[in-house]
Amino acid sequence: MKIKKIVVLILLVGSVGIQFIPTDLNQNDTVPITDFLLVNNPPERISGLLKESCYACHSNNSQYPWYNKVQPVAWFLENHINDGKKELNFNEWDDYSKRRKSSKLKSIVSQIKDNEMPIYSYTLIHKDAKLSKIEKQLIISYMLVLIDNQ
Numbered sequence: 659m660k661i662k663k664i665v666v667l668i669l670l671v672g673s674v675g676i677q678f679i680p681t682d683l684n685q686n687d688t689v690p691i692t693d694f695l696l697v698n699n700p701p702e703r704i705s706g707l708l709k710e711s712c713y714a715c716h717s718n719n720s721q722y723p724w725y726n727k728v729q730p731v732a733w734f735l736e737n738h739i740n741d742g743k744k745e746l747n748f749n750e751w752d753d754y755s756k757r758r759k760s761s762k763l764k765s766i767v768s769q770i771k772d773n774e775m776p777i778y779s780y781t782l783i784h785k786d787a788k789l790s791k792i793e794k795q796l797i798i799s800y801m802l803v804l805i806d807n808q
Contacts, residue, residue: 682736686718692752693717704800708748711776711787715742718749723783756808763805770794 689696695705714720720739726732746762754762769775770789781788789797 686749690718690749692750694748694751697752698804700800704797707789707793707797711789713748714784714787715739715780716746716748718743718747760805760808763801763808767798767801767805770798 691697695708700708715738722735726735746765751759766775771794776784776787776789
């Protein structure tokens with residue numbers, strides 16, 4: 659019984675201790691001139707959908723939920739956001755080459771069609787980020803127009 663108490667105490671102290679290890683927040687109030695929405699000026703409906711369903715992980719300004727203050731959840735979110743930004747950062751859109759933009763647009767279309775984006779784990783908690791069939795088609799149609807205009 660004594661060993662169990664020691665193990666529980668160590669786990670408790672460790673759990674409290676990791677709360678003091680900070681994470682880098684992905685927050686920037688400035689919208690750069692290279693941002694996808696500024697460069698392409700999509701209809702308001704498309705802008706809203708992209709902001710709600712994509713920008714949290716694919717921009718330089720994430721809106722964090724309350725549970726981001728709890729470790730190890732904050733580490734998971736930080737890693738997830740960094741991975742998302744490596745794949746596509748809407749704030750850096752106009753810095754991409756024409757070829758890369760075309761590739762990213764095709765990837766957006768493909769991943770929305772295949773229900774890969776927005777990811778399931780994100781939409782579980784962020785119900786507003788889940789795209790309806792009509793919303794998916796709106797985004798896909800818009801991206802296809804951009805591909806044709808490249």
